[in-house]
Amino acid sequence: MTAPMITGPMIEAAALAVDTIDDTIAAPPADTPPADATSTDARPRGPKGDRRERSARRPKKDVDGWVLLDKPIGMTSTQAVGAVKWLFQAKKAGHAGTLDPLASGCLPIALGEATKTVPFVMDSRKVYRFTVRWGIETDTDDSEGQPVAQSEVRPARDAILALLPGFRGEIEQVPPAFSALKINGERAYDLARDGIAVELAARTVIIHRLDLVDMPDADHAVFEAECGKGTYVRSLARDFGRQLGTHGHIVALRRSVVGTFAEEELVPLDTLRAMHEANxxxxxxxxxxxVEIGLDSLPSLRVSPADAARLARGQSIILRGRDAPIIEGPVAITAGGRLVALGDAEGAEIFPRRIFHSAPAA
Known part of the structure; x- marks a missing residue:
């Protein structure tokens, strides 16, 4: 028998079946009709007529893969997912990390089988560029809210630079009152909109990089941050202002990177619509x-078709051979050039956690 080999990011191995195990990783689907970027109208764009009749004429399809959307300003993440889902006539869709309506940029949207890889994208690092307006704090911590405090103080560059080290690394952060976090089963933003005082506990987040990029005038400063899951940029603006003896809120926000998805790969919604109409x-x-680009951060294990069939039946496999790699943690499993399973490696044994049913590429 040929011994397993490691070739770049790919690991080749022969395997032997053992036990069956369960399917545990899931991603929340979204089923929302499209909306214009400047409107909250959730009606599909297209020919006039009854909405249900249009839906009947557009049967949903099994569509699997990622759309790296450049979300426009003025559209919620849910509306963006609905728009993309409608354009692709997809049965299932979800996104990998909410962007506020004020924000633009990288909103990875998973269709079909790609929704199974959403947790790995959501846990990855993200890069934001944002502009803080000094002197005003709002109830939403961005320009869409109402002012709640004001100050005539404007921070100097040296003061801002001296502040930033305290916000790098692992920090405690209180999320904005207007956030999607739940309090006793209710969304914080719903409570806040109803005039109920919202007090959220501080959470530990990680800021890998934080830089002052520009100060176009005394009222504004531009920053760039690379941060981990759960970080609220709006909270950074609020806390910057308070610690600098003034106030602050976000007036511009763009997410340029999510994990391995870079800004130059993004596709604007208008481009998708134009492609849809042109075809x-x-x-x-x-x-x-x-689908597999959602797992780019994981090691990839290549197995034989027979072993892939065992994994598809829920059976674990054991890596064999004198040079079989010993790996730990999540692993993407491929066979015949396509993704077949997401598994957990425990030494020489691989347990399937999610099975992928995408058809082979034509």
Missing amino acids: GETPPFAALRP
Whole structure:
């Protein structure tokens, strides 16, 4: 028998079946009709007529892959997912990390089988560029809210630079009152909109990088941050202002990177719509990326078709051979050039956690 080999990011191994195990990783689907970027109108764009009749004429399809959307300002993440789902006529969709309506930039949208990889994208690092307006704090910590405090103080560059080290690394952060976090089963933003005082506990977040990029005038400063899961940029603006003896809120925000998804890969919603119309209102498949890019951060284990079939039945496999790699943690499993399973490696044994049913590429 040929011994297993490591070739770049790929690990080749022969395997032997053992036990069955359960399927545990899931991603929340979204099923929302599209909306214009400047409106909260959730009606699909298209020919006039009854909405249910249009839906009946557009049967949903099994569409699997990622759309790296450049979300426009003025659209919620839920509306963006609904718009993309409608364009692709997809049965299932979800996104990997909410962006506020005020924000633009990288909103990875998973369709079909790609929703199984959403947790790995959501846990990855993200890069934001944001502009803080000094002298005013709002109830939402951004320009969409109402002012709650004001100050005539404007911080100097040296004071800002001296402040930043205290916000790098592992810090405690209180999320904004207007956030999607739940309090006794209710969304914090729903309580805040109803005039109920919202007090959220501080949470530990990680800021890997934080830089002052520009100070175009005394009222504004531009920053760039690379941070981990759960970080609220709006909270950074609020806390910057308070610690600098003034106040602050976000007036511009753009997410340029999510994990391995970079800004130059993003596709604007208008481009997707134009592709859809140019192709006779067929889905813009040219913008669809493979399911496996959601697992780019994981080691990839290549197995034989027989072993892939065992994994598909829920059976674990054992890596064999004198040079079989010993790995730990999540692993992406491929066979015949396509993703077949997401598993957990425990030494020489691989346990399937999610099975992928995408059809092989044509």
